[in-house]
Amino acid sequence: MPNYNQPMLRPEALKGKRIFVTGGGTGLGRSMTRYFLELGASVAIGSRKLEVLEQTARELEAETGGKVLPLACDVRKYNELEEAFARTRETFGGLDVLVNNAAGNFISPTERLSHRAFDVVVDIVLKGSYNATLAAGKHWIENKQAGTVLNIVTSYAWTGSGYVVPSACGKAGVLAMTRSLAVEWAKYGIRHHAIAPGPFPTEGAWDRLIPPGMEEQFDLSKRVPLGRAGDHQELANLAAYLVSDFGQYLNGEVVCIDGGEWLQGAGEFSQLSAVPEAMWDAIQAGIKSKTKTANRSGSGAKNGPEAGQ
Ligand code: HXC
């Protein structure tokens, strides 16, 4: 069994780092927070539900011995983020890393969405990410401090996807911001990265994105070339590396961690994985015999390299 679900970096790899994770109370945000703590960082977690954040903080502090600061904030409100970052700096003595992980999403035919439903998702994903980036970045620049921003997008940020159009629009915007600011703010020592996860089971995503009774169509052993979902530790390993000092020469990179899922959808003939091994001899023999017949009758040459000469 490969060790993909094991911690990757050496202990203390993030010692002294002060990190803010939006949406850090649940799902992937919580898993990244846990690993950052194990590696010696102090972590502030921010979202709308303070009780959820407080419970996560208690549990992760007990598990790791690290320090977690739970802070209620809505990423759609710039002033709430400014306040949360100020509290983080007061408590930890500074802020070094921002992880834009908070998101909203649900499946729906686009024509069934009200404009408010479209707004709610784009506002959390895109406005939330630029609000947080701007609030953290302005402070870093004014105070001549270096910083790192890690944005969590999705693999459909560049392909688009039906039925989650507000999310696809929001994530595409975050991807554009990642690459734009990686260049513009490099002179201030601020690096930008993004991780584009494929399927990583979480309650938040699974409850909203997989329609009941359609589990078969979403069977990850078929959708993902590597035949499985992602393990939270794999994503946490990647995130920890990108925000650590070991990732200092990476800037503007978008790392897709999806077992090859989006490429399988993109490849014209990828569905041929369904052909049983035993059928390939017959298929190849059939193609070869047709090609030979075509070449003998001269029709094959017209499509070959000599065509038109
Ligand atoms: C159609 C919907 C809807 C639905 C809400 N609305 N849910 N429309 N289908 N399922 C509409 C409402 O009717 C309303 O419009 C508007 O959206 C705002 O709804 P509220 O319920 O008031 O919004 P709010 O309470 O702010 O909740 C936000 C939310 C919710 C996005 C709707 O789902 C949430 O809190 N999500 C946070 C967590 C989350 O989504 N996690 C999944 C991340 S997974 P009207 O017109 O009626 O006023 C991910 C990528 C996964 O991002 C990729 C997997 C591979």
Ligand code: NAP
């Ligand atoms: P999740 O547990 O539902 O996480 C979403 C978090 O965002 C919640 O903690 C939520 O907390 C917070 N949030 C939502 N609206 C907010 C707001 N207005 N202000 C502040 N916080 C808000 O889902 P997840 O699967 O872990 O997703 C985490 C990230 O991974 C997201 O960016 C998602 O797009 C991305 N992703 C996930 C997958 C996957 O397979 N799981 C795949 C691709 C990308 P509150 O409700 O307390 O506000």
